[in-house]
Amino acid sequence: MTGGLDPIDRRLVLSTQSGLPLVPRPYHQLAEEVGISPAEVMTRLARMLESGAIRRIGAVPNHYAIGYTANGMSVWDVPDERIEPLGARVGALDFVTHCYHRPRRLPEWPFNLFAMVHGSSRAEVRDKVAKIAAVIGCDCRSYDVLFSTSILKKTGLRIGA
CATH class of the missing domain: 3.30.70.920 (Lrp/AsnC effector binding domain/regulation of amino acid metabolism (RAM) domain)
Structure with missing residues (x-):
C-alpha cells in the first residue's frame, strides 16, 4: 500500500478528486472505470471517510454558473x-x-x-x-x-x- 491506499482506493481517489461524474448514477460509472461493483465503490469510499484518508464527499457548485454572483x-x-x-x-x-x-x-x-x-x-x-x-x-x-x-x-x- 502506498500512503495507506491500496491500488483500487488510489484509482478511486484519482477518479473522484476533480469531482464525481455528472451522471444520474455516479457510483456506477466509477465502478465501471475502476473495475469493481458500485457497492464496493460505496463501501471503499465510506471506509476512506471513516479512516480519514479522505475528508468528505460533497457537491461543490460553481455559484457563478448558477446565477449567484x-x-x-x-x-x-x-x-x-x-x-x-x-x-x-x-x-x-x-x-x-x-x-x-x-x-x-x-x-x-x-x-x-x-x-x-x-x-x-x-x-x-x-x-x-x-x-x-x-x-x-x-x-x-x-x-x-x-x-x-x-x-x-x-x-x-x-x-x-
Missing part, C-alpha cells in the same frame, strides 16, 4: 460560550452554505462565527444576513459582510497518477 462571508462577534448552539442554528439555515468557528484576533478582528451566503445581488445577500441576525438575536455584538471580489479556483489536495 454576489457571495458574502458574514462574520459575527458572539459570546464564545454560545458559539456551538448559535453555529448549529445558523448552519442549519437553508441559504447558508457553510458555517464555522474561527478564533478572534483581538483587537483588530473580534469575529468568531463565519457563515457564507450566496445571492444574485448584494441586496439579496444582505437580506439573508439579516435573517441570520434574527437567529443570533441579542447574542450578536457586531457583524459584517465581506463580499467576494474575484473568483478563486477551488481545489483540494491532489495526488499524482
Whole structure:
C-alpha cells in the first residue's frame, strides 16, 4: 500500500478528486472505470471517510454558473460560550452554505462565527444576513459582510497518477 491506499482506493481517489461524474448514477460509472461493483465503490469510499484518508464527499457548485454572483462571508462577534448552539442554528439555515468557528484576533478582528451566503445581488445577500441576525438575536455584538471580489479556483489536495 502506498500512503495507506491500496491500488483500487488510489484509482478511486484519482477518479473522484476533480469531482464525481455528472451522471444520474455516479457510483456506477466509477465502478465501471475502476473495475469493481458500485457497492464496493460505496463501501471503499465510506471506509476512506471513516479512516480519514479522505475528508468528505460533497457537491461543490460553481455559484457563478448558477446565477449567484454576489457571495458574502458574514462574520459575527458572539459570546464564545454560545458559539456551538448559535453555529448549529445558523448552519442549519437553508441559504447558508457553510458555517464555522474561527478564533478572534483581538483587537483588530473580534469575529468568531463565519457563515457564507450566496445571492444574485448584494441586496439579496444582505437580506439573508439579516435573517441570520434574527437567529443570533441579542447574542450578536457586531457583524459584517465581506463580499467576494474575484473568483478563486477551488481545489483540494491532489495526488499524482
